[in-house]
Amino acid sequence: MKNSPLTAILLSLLAISAVASAGFCFYYASAARQIRQIQPQVAAINNHNAAISALAADLLEYSKTHPDINPLLESAGVKARTGAAAVPPSTKLAR
Amino acid sequence: MDNLENPTPGQPNQDPTPTPAQPMADESNDLHAQLEALRGVVNLALVLMLIVSGTLTTYMMRQWRSAKTELEQLSAGITAYQKSTGPAMDEFVRRTVEYSRTHPDFAPLAAKYHFNEAGATPASQGRPAVPPASSKK
Numbered sequence: 001m002k003n004s005p006l007t008a009i010l011l012s013l014l015a016i017s018a019v020a021s022a023g024f025c026f027y028y029a030s031a032a033r034q035i036r037q038i039q040p041q042v043a044a045i046n047n048h049n050a051a052i053s054a055l056a057a058d059l060l061e062y063s064k065t066h067p068d069i070n071p072l073l074e075s076a077g078v079k080a081r082t083g084a085a086a087v088p089p090s091t092k093l094a095r
Numbered sequence: 096m097d098n099l100e101n102p103t104p105g106q107p108n109q110d111p112t113p114t115p116a117q118p119m120a121d122e123s124n125d126l127h128a129q130l131e132a133l134r135g136v137v138n139l140a141l142v143l144m145l146i147v148s149g150t151l152t153t154y155m156m157r158q159w160r161s162a163k164t165e166l167e168q169l170s171a172g173i174t175a176y177q178k179s180t181g182p183a184m185d186e187f188v189r190r191t192v193e194y195s196r197t198h199p200d201f202a203p204l205a206a207k208y209h210f211n212e213a214g215a216t217p218a219s220q221g222r223p224a225v226p227p228a229s230s231k232k
Contacts, residue, residue, distance in 0.1 A: 004134055010141035017148040024155035031162035038169055045176050051208075052184050058204055059191065066201075072194055076187040 056078045063069045063079065073079035188210075195205040205211065 004138070006138055007134065007141065010138060010145060014141060014145050014148055017145060017152050021148060021152040021155050024152060024159045028155055028159040028162055031159060031166050035162060035166050035169065038166075038173065041173055042169055045173065045181075048181075048184065052187070055188070055191070055208055058207070062201070062204060066198070068198075069194060069201075072187075072190050076183070076190070078187075 056073075056076075059069060059073055060078065063073055070079060192205075192210045195201040195210055
């Protein structure tokens with residue numbers, strides 16, 4: 001009985017595809033694990049950004065009755081940016 | 096005189112009984128056909144498995160690329176925050192704390208943001224120097 005070359009080719013392709021799938025699965029799991037590990041840091045940064053934004057808004061409100069705080073706000077770029085709810089240099093991360 | 100036991104080669108054999116080789120040949124042909132059919136089924140199954148495996152491979156590759164891109168963006172954001180944004184915010188908070196010490200009118204805001212308690216925690220280390228926005232107001 002002679003072996004069919006088509007069967008051998010299909011078996012080879014299937015083996016290659018299976019190995020590639022397993023490799024991609026491993027890399028994906030590794031990247032997902034790293035993302036989970038930095039999630040607390042990202043959440044802390046986002047919380048901090050939100051708190052600083054609230055502080056900046058309160059300081060802007062405060063500056064309406066106490067102009068002596070304006071140099072501080074202007075040096076931080078809070079007042080120069082907008083006149084309303086200005087936000088200091090904060091970038092919210094995706095997660 | 097003719098030998099009835101051993102006919103001469105020129106005479107046709109009158110005995111109709113088949114030789115044992117003929118059914119074996121039929122059986123061999125039948126097995127060969129079955130083998131070819133089985134081979135076709137195996138090839139079809141292999142093609143189907145290849146399609147499924149290829150689809151899974153493509154899906155896993157896209158998932159991996161997506162996760163890798165997200166991880167790179169988050170890492171870049173964290174690095175940028177720790178290098179520039181975080182220290183700038185720390186400086187802003189530090190100067191606000193200093194301002195609050197010399198201006199008694201600022202006491203309500205200083206109490207609201209717990210300046211006396213959190214001033215030592217640098218934001219660039221990934222921990223907030225002021226309470227989260229959700230805990231205020």
